[in-house]
Amino acid sequence: MNLYEELTEYGHKDIYPYHMPGHKRKEQSFLPKKTALIDLTEVQGTDNLHAPTGILKDAQEYCAEVTGADHSYFLINGSTAGVISAIFAAVSEGGKLIIVRNAHKSAYHGMALRNAIPAYIYPETEKKWGFCKAVTPDEIGKAMEENPDAEAVFIVSPTYEGCLCKVEEIAKIAHLRGIPLIVDEAHGAHLPYLGGKYSACRAGADIVIQSTHKTLPAPTQTALLHVNGSLIKKDRIERYLRVFQSSSPSYPLMAGIDGAVRLMAARGGELLETLENNYAGLVSKINNELKYISAYPFCKGINDAGKLLLSASDGNNIFMTGTELSEILRNEYGAETEMSSERSVLAMFTVSDDWEAYKRLFDALTKIDETLRKKAENGCTGTVITEYDDIPRPKIALPPGSAWKTESEEIPVEESVGRISEEIVGLYPPGTPLLAMGEIIEREHVELIKRYIGEKLEVSGIKDGMISVLKGEGLSKPI
Amino acid sequence: MNLYEELTEYGHKDIYPYHMPGHKRKEQSFLPKKTALIDLTEVQGTDNLHAPTGILKDAQEYCAEVTGADHSYFLINGSTAGVISAIFAAVSEGGKLIIVRNAHKSAYHGMALRNAIPAYIYPETEKKWGFCKAVTPDEIGKAMEENPDAEAVFIVSPTYEGCLCKVEEIAKIAHLRGIPLIVDEAHGAHLPYLGGKYSACRAGADIVIQSTHKTLPAPTQTALLHVNGSLIKKDRIERYLRVFQSSSPSYPLMAGIDGAVRLMAARGGELLETLENNYAGLVSKINNELKYISAYPFCKGINDAGKLLLSASDGNNIFMTGTELSEILRNEYGAETEMSSERSVLAMFTVSDDWEAYKRLFDALTKIDETLRKKAENGCTGTVITEYDDIPRPKIALPPGSAWKTESEEIPVEESVGRISEEIVGLYPPGTPLLAMGEIIEREHVELIKRYIGEKLEVSGIKDGMISVLKGEGLSKPI
Numbered sequence: 001m002n003l004y005e006e007l008t009e010y011g012h013k014d015i016y017p018y019h020m021p022g023h024k025r026k027e028q029s030f031l032p033k034k035t036a037l038i039d040l041t042e043v044q045g046t047d048n049l050h051a052p053t054g055i056l057k058d059a060q061e062y063c064a065e066v067t068g069a070d071h072s073y074f075l076i077n078g079s080t081a082g083v084i085s086a087i088f089a090a091v092s093e094g095g096k097l098i099i100v101r102n103a104h105k106s107a108y109h110g111m112a113l114r115n116a117i118p119a120y121i122y123p124e125t126e127k128k129w130g131f132c133k134a135v136t137p138d139e140i141g142k143a144m145e146e147n148p149d150a151e152a153v154f155i156v157s158p159t160y161e162g163c164l165c166k167v168e169e170i171a172k173i174a175h176l177r178g179i180p181l182i183v184d185e186a187h188g189a190h191l192p193y194l195g196g197k198y199s200a201c202r203a204g205a206d207i208v209i210q211s212t213h214k215t216l217p218a219p220t221q222t223a224l225l226h227v228n229g230s231l232i233k234k235d236r237i238e239r240y241l242r243v244f245q246s247s248s249p250s251y252p253l254m255a256g257i258d259g260a261v262r263l264m265a266a267r268g269g270e271l272l273e274t275l276e277n278n279y280a281g282l283v284s285k286i287n288n289e290l291k292y293i294s295a296y297p298f299c300k301g302i303n304d305a306g307k308l309l310l311s312a313s314d315g316n317n318i319f320m321t322g323t324e325l326s327e328i329l330r331n332e333y334g335a336e337t338e339m340s341s342e343r344s345v346l347a348m349f350t351v352s353d354d355w356e357a358y359k360r361l362f363d364a365l366t367k368i369d370e371t372l373r374k375k376a377e378n379g380c381t382g383t384v385i386t387e388y389d390d391i392p393r394p395k396i397a398l399p400p401g402s403a404w405k406t407e408s409e410e411i412p413v414e415e416s417v418g419r420i421s422e423e424i425v426g427l428y429p430p431g432t433p434l435l436a437m438g439e440i441i442e443r444e445h446v447e448l449i450k451r452y453i454g455e456k457l458e459v460s461g462i463k464d465g466m467i468s469v470l471k472g473e474g475l476s477k478p479i
Numbered sequence: 480m481n482l483y484e485e486l487t488e489y490g491h492k493d494i495y496p497y498h499m500p501g502h503k504r505k506e507q508s509f510l511p512k513k514t515a516l517i518d519l520t521e522v523q524g525t526d527n528l529h530a531p532t533g534i535l536k537d538a539q540e541y542c543a544e545v546t547g548a549d550h551s552y553f554l555i556n557g558s559t560a561g562v563i564s565a566i567f568a569a570v571s572e573g574g575k576l577i578i579v580r581n582a583h584k585s586a587y588h589g590m591a592l593r594n595a596i597p598a599y600i601y602p603e604t605e606k607k608w609g610f611c612k613a614v615t616p617d618e619i620g621k622a623m624e625e626n627p628d629a630e631a632v633f634i635v636s637p638t639y640e641g642c643l644c645k646v647e648e649i650a651k652i653a654h655l656r657g658i659p660l661i662v663d664e665a666h667g668a669h670l671p672y673l674g675g676k677y678s679a680c681r682a683g684a685d686i687v688i689q690s691t692h693k694t695l696p697a698p699t700q701t702a703l704l705h706v707n708g709s710l711i712k713k714d715r716i717e718r719y720l721r722v723f724q725s726s727s728p729s730y731p732l733m734a735g736i737d738g739a740v741r742l743m744a745a746r747g748g749e750l751l752e753t754l755e756n757n758y759a760g761l762v763s764k765i766n767n768e769l770k771y772i773s774a775y776p777f778c779k780g781i782n783d784a785g786k787l788l789l790s791a792s793d794g795n796n797i798f799m800t801g802t803e804l805s806e807i808l809r810n811e812y813g814a815e816t817e818m819s820s821e822r823s824v825l826a827m828f829t830v831s832d833d834w835e836a837y838k839r840l841f842d843a844l845t846k847i848d849e850t851l852r853k854k855a856e857n858g859c860t861g862t863v864i865t866e867y868d869d870i871p872r873p874k875i876a877l878p879p880g881s882a883w884k885t886e887s888e889e890i891p892v893e894e895s896v897g898r899i900s901e902e903i904v905g906l907y908p909p910g911t912p913l914l915a916m917g918e919i920i921e922r923e924h925v926e927l928i929k930r931y932i933g934e935k936l937e938v939s940g941i942k943d944g945m946i947s948v949l950k951g952e953g954l955s956k957p958i
Contacts, residue, residue: 013813014813015813015814016815016836016839018787018815018817018836020692020693020699020817021698022668022691022693022695022696022697022829022831023739023829024696024836026831028696029481031697031698033511041699044809044815051939076556077555077556077725080725081556084722093884104726106722109721109722113592113722189501211727213727214500214727215501216501216502217502217503217507218501218502219500219510219518220500220519220520220727220728220729221555221727221732239902243585243588243591244723245559246557246700247559247583248558248690248700249699250699250732252698256509259510260501262509263507263509308497335495336494336495336496336498338499348497348498348499349497350501350503353503357497357503
């Protein structure tokens with residue numbers, strides 16, 4: 001029996017709940033019957049996520065078995081809780097962490113809470129599409145040489161756009177110096193079911209965090225954390241998972257994690273093969289049959305089948321922004337996408353998409369391509385694509401934790417050159433910060449922020465043209 | 480339209496999700512159809528919990544209006560996230576917090592992360608039943624005199640057993656010195672709908688945290704945080720709620736909060752009146768009609784209708800432990816209760832219980848009473864009830880945050896006298912710690928732990944008779 005079935009069986013027992021939750025397992029107009037029935041709490045027979053000995057222990061052990069982990073933990077506060085807990089378990093108070101700049105904001109939050117000192121690696125920018133590429137083993141090696149006092153390495157693989165890191169090589173580099181590798185595999189919860197060493201667990205990572213809701217058919221806010229090897233103390237991870245997660249974890253969420261894992265264990269290979277075929281077929285059709293719409297090429301092992309990056313471009317010129325393309329897809333073709341940026345739109349496919357979904361998107365793109373063709377025939381040449389620069393690397397005045405302990409004020413972005421940012425500023429998603437907490441704002445950051453605002457992109461950390469900066473004289477010197 | 484309806488409407492639109500979550504709103508064997516349909520993410524029309532401008536902003540503003548708060552926030556990581564965020568917003572790094580000892584473990588975790596210095600208030604123990612009573616305004620006043628450097632006051636009301644504090648008086652005392660009052664009202668999410676000043680929001684508290692899943696018909700893991708007045712900076716609370724909660728919050732959970740709030744706003748008065756009548760009736764019948772079973776008396780305004788504390792006792796002698804009573808209720812009568820302790824069992828009633836639930840419990844208790852009567856006739860006299868002592872107050876060697884930064888080891892409980900506890904040790908629930916992190920273990924603590932283990936009670940922080948203590952010489956001096 002899977003967890004959902006076990007909970008449903010419990011729910012149907014003639015045991016009356018003189019305990020929480022307050023709905024007493026009764027359907028509400030805003031809480032469907034089947035969900036209410038399994039929305040239980042820690043009573044005899046339902047186990048306890050924070051000290052499992054029964055059905056939750058079994059479910060987590062099964063998950064570890066099929067993902068190749070030593071220990072797996074169900075997360076009901078998203079990868080957010082996993083990332084922060086991982087940083088707390090791997091880095092001591094005030095310790096140094098080698099971390100990719102394209103880390104999720106939860107990693108920045110974790111560093112701030114832990115008062116950690118970040119040593120950032122800025123992976124290269126893809127020159128034409130403008131996204132952050134996967135960090136390389138060479139970049140990791142260099143950072144480790146420059147930071148012999150680092151206590152752990154933190155990478156993101158796959159990236160938001162689906163680029164895969166060479167995790168096995170990177171793990172070896174970290175382990176040569178005896179420090180753990182944390183892999184934020186939020187976008188790769190499906191990787192263990194591809195076989196081989198695609199997944200970070202099987203490639204030797206010490207802590208792996210996966211968002212089950214992103215690429216598996218599990219409910220939003222669910223995730224997994226896996227621990228491998230002996231560099232990470234199991235009881236430390238368990239302590240921080242207790243700290244950063246509700247003491248009343250949701251059983252429907254846990255049942256969703258277990259269900260998705262079991263589905264993939266049973267049929268993942270076949271489902272992922274279909275996904276890859278459909279996805280590769282779509283990419284190929286777009287690039288072969290459409291002229292004014294391009295898809296970022298798929299190359300197995302280098303990037304992930306599922307993340308489809310689109311651009312209204314013929315390869316040389318661009319005919320509309322990503323935001324404009326996504327608006328047309330939404331408003332005219334009922335296709336909501338994951339993210340849009342200056343040049344591109346990201347669409348996501350998972351094992352839950354059938355061929356109709358691919359076809360629907362291709363048909364929409366075909367029609368948009370046709371419109372663009374007509375425009376081109378009428379003399380619209382678009383804009384020549386220039387290469388993206390690497391994103392500007394701000395100087396650090398204070399580590400994130402110290403920045404959050406300093407008084408701040410809000411000022412107009414234009415007046416902020418030379419001041420220190422209090423919060424993360426950047427496009428979210430994907431979220432590579434232009435500025436993180438405690439970093440010195442330079443002219444080029446202000447120019448970029450203004451450009452993004454002009455292009456109607458959502459810049460996190462900016463509200464009505466205002467930015468939070470630290471108060472105090474003499475702070476704005478790099479450390 | 481409530482949030483559930485708005486999300487359902489969105490779910491039925493012909494907009495295909497080329498985005499997360501991975502189930503693409505499709506029913507799974509482990510994810511019911513109606514829940515999958517509204518398990519959305521942040522796209523156009525569904526708003527964003529961490530920067531709300533649309534339907535979530537409206538829902539939270541409606542909640543603030545009906546609960547009498549200045550600002551309300553939906554919590555999807557339980558009261559846990561709210562309590563920690565409140566401590567971060569109200570207390571500076573390393574600052575002092577006046578806090579009741581019967582605070583939830585999340586408050587201890589929050590103090591550890593914030594490196595806060597606790598000034599504990601030990602509320603009196605109810606001598607006969609053994610639970611922790613509500614903290615009094617006098618106790619707060621005394622603590623404030625002794626700790627003029629405290630930055631905030633943290634109380635729990637209602638307590639786990641339903642005792643209500645005089646929040647209005649306590650708020651006035653805190654405000655006289657210009658510091659904020661945080662009320663962990665996890666067990667009182669229904670109080671705003673009783674009218675008057677029963678709820679901490681209307682009694683002047685600065686931050687109020689409520690578990691909607693405990694006393695309202697909302698799903699497990701849902702809660703609310705309310706902010707009032709100007710002592711707490713709104714943007715600080717919002718920052719920490721972003722930090723301690725998933726960046727992919729669950730829409731079904733949010734819909735559950737909104738639905739419960741709207742239900743109570745519409746019908747709360749009537750539903751709570753029925754609850755109180757049924758509850759008071761049951762308490763009265765138990766105390767009048769049963770001889771060997773007692774219920775803690777209900778006194779409106781002093782304790783809360785809903786928490787039913789039972790004891791297998793005639794008032795002088797006790798005939799079985801709470802654990803034994805709860806086991807009989809579970810195994811013989813299909814009645815699962817919230818908690819059992821040495822002397823008592825706690826059963827919980829909410830607005831979702833109908834009269835049948837009260838009757839079922841009363842019938843079970845009547846039969847148990849009859850069994851006990853027969854035993855008494857056969858000469859079983861039970862055990863004379865002695866008065867509980869106040870719980871021993873450990874000396875603090877290190878603040879919680881420092882304890883967590885010190886190396887530790889596991890040793891047998893019997894050998895731990897004079898050492899410093901690394902974790903919280905106590906009965907959970909309710910959870911008043913016998914020892915918190917960084918406290919010196921004395922002989923009487925060890926004796927109590929051994930007594931609890933002997934009575935088969937669950938002692939958190941103890942595993943197979945082992946306790947985690949700090950390493951290092953010379954630490955065991957009180958600060």
